[in-house]
Every structure is written in C-alpha cells, then in structure tokens.
Amino acid sequence: MKLSELFENVPDIEIKSLMADSRKKRPDSIFFCEKGMMFDGHRFVDQAIANGAKVIVHSETIENKNPDVIYIKVKDVNAVFNQVADAFYGHPSHKMKMFGVTGTNGKSSIACIIRDIMNPYAPTGYIGTISIEYGQVKLPPLLTTPDIDDLHGILHEMVEAGIQCCALEASSIGIDQGRIDSIDFDYGIFTNLTHDHLDYHGTMENYFQAKKKFFDHLKPSAVAITNVDDPVGMRIVQDCKCRVVTYGIDHDADYQVVKYQLLKDKTLFVLQVGGMEYEMETNLVALFNIYNVVAAIAALHESGLAMEQIMPGLKHIRQIEGRMERIECGQPFNVLVDFAHTPDGIEQVCHFATAITPKDRRIIAITGSAGKRDTAKRPIFGQLLDRYADMIILTEDDPRNEKAVDIAQQIASGIHTKPYVIIEDRYDAIRSAVEIASEGDTIIIMGKGDEKFIYREYGREPYEGDDAIAREVIQKYWMNNGEGEDS
Secondary structure (H helix, E strand, O other): OEHHHOOOOOOOOEOOEEEOOOOOOOOOEEEEOOEOOOOEHHHHHHHHHHOOEEEEEEOOOOOOOOOOOEEEEOOOHHHHHHHHHHHHOOOHHHHOEEEEEEOOOOHHHHHHHHHHHHOOOOOEEEEOOOOEEEOOEEEOOOOOOOOHHHHHHHHHHHHHOOOOEEEEEOOHHHHHOOOOOOOOOOEEEEOOOOOOOHHHHOOHHHHHHHHHHHHHOOOOOOEEEEEOOOOOOOHHHOOOOOEEEEEEOOOOOOEEEEEEEEOOOOEEEEEEEOOEEEEEEEOOOOHHHHHHHHHHHHHHHHOOOOHHHHHHHHOOOOOOOOOOEEOOOOOOOEEEEEOOOOHHHHHHHHHHHHHHOOOOOOEEEEEOOOOOOOHHHHHHHHHHHHHHOOEEEEOOOOOEOOOHHHHHHHHHOOOOOOOEEEOOOHHHHHHHHHHHOOOOOEEEEEOOOOOOEEEEOOEEEEOOOHHHHHHHHHHHHHHOOOOOOOO
C-alpha cells in the first residue's frame, strides 16, 4: 500500500508493514511511537529505523532526524495507529459480524460458545485468552486482546479465509489502551465485574470505567447485551448510543432464566424470551455457566438465529479448554480444571464443587496467584479456600520475579481453620492431590487452565497445562499404581 493512501501530503512510497515493537524486523514499515506502561516508543526510533522503518509517526519532538526517513507528527499516536491499521488491512472488522465480550469472568466461555453455535450457519472465528481460531487454523494466543497491528492482521486473515463472524474477548487493559478503538463491533456483551486487575487500574471505579468505555463507543446500530443481575450491569450501558438487551436469572430481563436444575454432567433450564418459554439443555455445568450460555444465546438470537437453530448445539458445546473442564480418566473421584484467578471465579468453582461432592467426602483445592499482579486478592483467595475446601495445596502461578512460596504465604494469611501445604512446583502439587484423593472426593485445580506456559523472572517457560498434567498424573500415579491403593 502507498503511504499516500494512509496520510495526506506525503511522498508516494510503498509501505509493506506496520511496526509497534522496534525490536522486530519490518522492512519498509511505519513505526508508531506508542507510549506504554513501561516503555515510550519515542526512545526506540533509531532501533526501529535499523529494523526497517521508513516512516516514523510520533507525538513528541524528535531531534537528529534521519534524512532518509519520513517523520509524521500527530497529536495522538494511538488514534492514528488505529486508523492506519484499519485502512492498511482493508477494514476487516467491517466485513464480518463482530461480537465483543467483556467482563471479569466468562469472556472466553461466551466467545467460544458463540463460535461453536454460529459456525454451522456462518464460518466464525475466535480471538482470546485460549487461542486464535478460524476455519482449520488454530494458533497460540497473543494477549487476551491483541495489539492494534496484530489484531487487524488476524482479522484480515480471517476475511481472506472466508470467515463471516468473529467473537473477540475485550480485556479491560486492551480497552483502556485503545487496542480495539477501530474495531467495528455489532454486538457487545457484558458478563460481570468483580475484583481483578487492580494492580493496573488502581480502583474498582477505574476498572469499571475501562469496561464502560467499550459500550460507550458502540455504534448506534449495534446491540449491547448486559447481565442485569450484576450490580453494575445497567450502569455500564447507561450511556450507550445503541439498543440495550438484558439477560439474567434473579431480575426481570429480556432473556430470563425462570427455572434451572444443576446436574453433575449437564444443566437444564427454562428460558423466557418475548413471552415464550424454551426448555434448554447444555452439557456445560455450574450456575455461572448458565449466565455464560444465556449471554451467548442472547447475542446469537439478536444476530438473527432462531431459537430452534441455537438449541440443538447447546447440548454438545465443545469442551472449553481449561474452563470448568472435567478430567475423566476412569478415576473414582472428580477432577475439575478451571482458569479461575479472581475471588469471584474461585468462589464459583468452589460452589460447584460443594454441590457435586458428598458431605462425607473432601474438596481438595490447588491454586496460586500471579506474581507482579494485584496482591490485594491473595488473602481473599485464602479466605475463600478456608470456607469451601477441606484440604488446600498452594503452588506457583506465573510467579514472574516473585518467589512462589512468598505468594503462597500471602494466600495462606487468609486460611485459619483448614489444613494447607505449600508445594512450589505445580506439577508436584497436582500429583500430590491425585495421590491423596479418595473415592468421591473432588479435586479443583485453579489458575492456569489449559495455558501452555508459566511466566517466570526470565520470561515464558513452556508448561503442559493443568488439564494435560491432571490426565498424566491420574494415569501415572493412580491408574497404574494399584488404582489408588496408597491413598
């Protein structure tokens, strides 16, 4: 693409790529001097030029300009980056039906449900914490909400592959940093707001305002879908320019669950919509998944699918990796893996474990907390585990530059009545839980889900994922060792 197609009054040179990370080699590129949490792109202009940048978009004065490089000074680099990326990749979000999901918990589940149910009717992609998926393509995740260039590039590839819809997780940090400002959303979904990311946002009000920005920016023809049972569910959409649709259980809603039954391997509920009642069945379990399923139903129905088209697929939703995933290897006890890493998420998993575990059996909980992230929630984790679990194993979870044992001790400060141990190595922690489990017990493994890495001080280290390790240790230390005779 010619530079003159992206900016006015500039030379007619060829641009082959965009650059936000000065360390990456991008020949004939435009480098955008973005200001991040830790780094300012203006400091890395020379490195960007060495790696192929022919154009520099900046907001601050740059001394000692390279005569072979074009410099374009703007007021807001992020806003211009959004506009340029959208145009450079051919406005891909305008060519698909875009579903955006935001909230503390449930984003991945709702986005994946939308993808699975919509796919038979219109090819649908997914971008989020679990992966990037479209057609036969499955790629490792980048950020929950990728950076501006990566996001538009992925959407462009989806359009080229014939994808007609996309479900995208919109994180509060991604929203706050303007990564989705130029995405043309047709449907915006709010899940809930609970304690998380306060290391970044500082206060719950700031966290709320970041989420609210997503709905404030929806176009008039879009539809905002909100959880009316959440305390901020209506406040978050109060300034929407578009139509608002509600869902819930405890309050009157456009999509309201009027009856439900939670079972060990499925969930039954009656959904009331427009004066009609629909008997629903899904293979997903736990109360919070009713909210996730109904949010997805509302989005799909508002997008034009009939209830009769939606309902069959709910019974066979593909296992959402690392989200309330039941590990079944023939063992006589329950094993659940969940990404839960917030107080609300942990309580929801513990609540379901309580519902499926006989009163004379134990709940064995394994969790940790991420290093360099929101330390205030650590003792809250301990309080919740103390309330619900019978045995607690504290372990590592993305320790980064903190010691896993120090993080575990902060969690343990909230534990006052239940026994706990600290086992720093996560594999060993999961193995230990399996080795002590008895028939009818429930093991809940929380924090990592299916993530294939652990963040350490020196960066990402490969990790099998809690789901894979759980299967491995059950088969190795239970099924092949006298079927638990040592426990």
